Amino acid sequence: MEMLKGNVAIAEAAIRVGLEAYFGYPITPQTELLEHLSRRMVELDRPFVQAESEVAAINMVYGAACAGVRVMTSSSSPGISLMQEGLSYIAGSDIPCVLVDIMRGGPGLGNILPSQGDYFQITRSAGHGDYRPIVLAPASVQEAIDFTVLAFDLAEKYRHLVIVAADGQIGQMMEPAELPAMRPLRTARPDWALTGKAGREKNVITSIYLKGEEMEAYNQRVQARIATIRTAEQRWVETDTEDADLLVIGFGTAGRVAYSAVEEARAKGLNVGLLRPQSLFPFPTERIAELAQQVSGILVVEMNAGQMLEDVRLAVGTSAPVDFYGRMGGMVPMPDEILTAIEDVYPVAIR
Amino acid sequence: MMRDAPISDRVVVYERPQALADIHTHYCPGCTHGISHRLVAEAIDELGLNDRAIIVASVGCSVFSYNYFDIDACEAAHGRAPAMATGLKRVSPDRLVFTYQGDGDLASIGTAEIIHAAARGEPVTAVFVNNAIYGMTGGQMAPTSLPGQKTTSSPFGRSTDIAGFPIRMSEVLAELDGSAYIVRRSLHNVKEIRRAKKAIKTAFKVQMAGLGFSMVELLSTCPTNWGMSASDALTWVADTMVPYYPLGDYRVIDAVKDL
Ligand SMILES: Cc1ncc(C[n+]2csc(CCOP(=O)(O)OP(=O)(O)O)c2C)c(N)n1
Ligand code: SF4
Numbered sequence: 001m002e003m004l005k006g007n008v009a010i011a012e013a014a015i016r017v018g019l020e021a022y023f024g025y026p027i028t029p030q031t032e033l034l035e036h037l038s039r040r041m042v043e044l045d046r047p048f049v050q051a052e053s054e055v056a057a058i059n060m061v062y063g064a065a066c067a068g069v070r071v072m073t074s075s076s077s078p079g080i081s082l083m084q085e086g087l088s089y090i091a092g093s094d095i096p097c098v099l100v101d102i103m104r105g106g107p108g109l110g111n112i113l114p115s116q117g118d119y120f121q122i123t124r125s126a127g128h129g130d131y132r133p134i135v136l137a138p139a140s141v142q143e144a145i146d147f148t149v150l151a152f153d154l155a156e157k158y159r160h161l162v163i164v165a166a167d168g169q170i171g172q173m174m175e176p177a178e179l180p181a182m183r184p185l186r187t188a189r190p191d192w193a194l195t196g197k198a199g200r201e202k203n204v205i206t207s208i209y210l211k212g213e214e215m216e217a218y219n220q221r222v223q224a225r226i227a228t229i230r231t232a233e234q235r236w237v238e239t240d241t242e243d244a245d246l247l248v249i250g251f252g253t254a255g256r257v258a259y260s261a262v263e264e265a266r267a268k269g270l271n272v273g274l275l276r277p278q279s280l281f282p283f284p285t286e287r288i289a290e291l292a293q294q295v296s297g298i299l300v301v302e303m304n305a306g307q308m309l310e311d312v313r314l315a316v317g318t319s320a321p322v323d324f325y326g327r328m329g330g331m332v333p334m335p336d337e338i339l340t341a342i343e344d345v346y347p348v349a350i351r
Numbered sequence: 352m353m354r355d356a357p358i359s360d361r362v363v364v365y366e367r368p369q370a371l372a373d374i375h376t377h378y379c380p381g382c383t384h385g386i387s388h389r390l391v392a393e394a395i396d397e398l399g400l401n402d403r404a405i406i407v408a409s410v411g412c413s414v415f416s417y418n419y420f421d422i423d424a425c426e427a428a429h430g431r432a433p434a435m436a437t438g439l440k441r442v443s444p445d446r447l448v449f450t451y452q453g454d455g456d457l458a459s460i461g462t463a464e465i466i467h468a469a470a471r472g473e474p475v476t477a478v479f480v481n482n483a484i485y486g487m488t489g490g491q492m493a494p495t496s497l498p499g500q501k502t503t504s505s506p507f508g509r510s511t512d513i514a515g516f517p518i519r520m521s522e523v524l525a526e527l528d529g530s531a532y533i534v535r536r537s538l539h540n541v542k543e544i545r546r547a548k549k550a551i552k553t554a555f556k557v558q559m560a561g562l563g564f565s566m567v568e569l570l571s572t573c574p575t576n577w578g579m580s581a582s583d584a585l586t587w588v589a590d591t592m593v594p595y596y597p598l599g600d601y602r603v604i605d606a607v608k609d610l
Binding site: 020021023047049051052053055056057059060061062063064065066067069071085086089093194195196197198199202203204205206207208 | 401402403404405407408414417418421422423424425426427428431434435436437438439440441442443446463464466467471
């Protein structure tokens, strides 16, 4: 265990599991990630480029990913907006790629404070087109490390885009965590990669299907893959749900603060449980639907105006009333605020 | 070779380069995209780089060039080919990585990407097809359209009051220290085509020697959207484009001369 800042931990974890190239552009609260890699990648003689923009950075990632190497970029909300085009092309080309989003307050230039205001942006699509990336949301520095490692494995397993979506709090805070051991770099490139056609037919990577029938068939293949991901890759943690009358749901920092509030509520004798989604896509829909049968009410806590709330409502249907407590614009809720929200809705839950 | 010799005795003096795939292209009759494809393919063949070359196709009439070359290929977003080439080249330094871009792609939407690829001295090559118009989308004004040029989005002729002035990309990129080889050639007659071929080959050699960024700008025709016959289009290149876009070597660093 060592004291690690979230951004640095993600960067170093990526290096240790064989990051072969990094392309990025500075933006707070993500910048330490890029800065750490600017030193470490060069020390290790691996490609690092500070691109001219996020538009360029994601397209450099696209190029390197076409060559079949482990590659990633990182940014924060406004930068992710600029990357949408490249993400869509990457998605449409079936190549593995990892993106880290250290979310900040918006809309617009907003601020550099922690936020979860981009839940819709990262879970609904990756740019234009009909597609959903895998989205992992850490709530601690250790999870940020573990999800970075997992992100590469999932990206390569499914040839799919994986986003590690942390709010600025996770990127900026320091806490004890353990990094993975240093792995040797892969030497082989996948058979679909662009390496020059020596000894084989040429490889082509594109995202263009001019005929409607072909584009639809491609979409059907992608949707089949996404259906597999939906069943196989839902991740979440639960606390005190067995006998809960009220279920609190929150992800990332909001989920972590909610944990403290749930502990306090328990100490006061309230039967409250917590479910913290670790994968935002695929969303743990079935488990939430199941718990909705058991509890008398649900409270969703987010650092936004209620975005995951929609996924919870879709899962719950009419099984239980769903309430919401949120802070916006970079404000992080305190445990006592959430406790008050729990107490406010709790009597309703019991009725 | 004698004209009347039996087929078995004939000698092949002209054939499809290996680096060109044996398929029909969708280019319009008289379009010089076909010529520039052939020149690129010949250069790859002659340098023996067929097994090591990767083309980054762009968005424009040449969007399907990944089909037309028999080499590894990918297709970039509009204007982003130099960034994609950067990613590919950084992880494959011993491969030939080149973009094939139109003037809308390179000189408008992708200006930032091409300038910074050159500024970084990225050892990739841009084959830049300047036909002074947006071909694929049906003939709109390009950043390179000439003052007074009629297009579907400058129906009264390009007004410099409304649309400003054309960009001379070779001159712009020649200012950057990362550029090793920046030249402008034309495809309007045999002599210029031969010079263009030589330039493409040199640019590829510059890249493989790791000397820095290289670009060959090729003045090209779009008879379809210019509303001209193929031969009138060639004349228009010579008489109208060349005076605005002078042919020549805009930056050739000393090391290139030693190649
Ligand atoms: C982001 C984006 N904007 C616009 C387009 C539409 N578009 C396709 S090709 C093109 C112009 C291409 O012109 P040029 O680069 O000059 O190549 P040419 O077709 O003349 O060879 C445009 C605007 C697009 N595909 N993507
Ligand atoms: S539209 Fe113009 S540039 Fe495109 S293929 Fe036809 S002639 Fe060539």
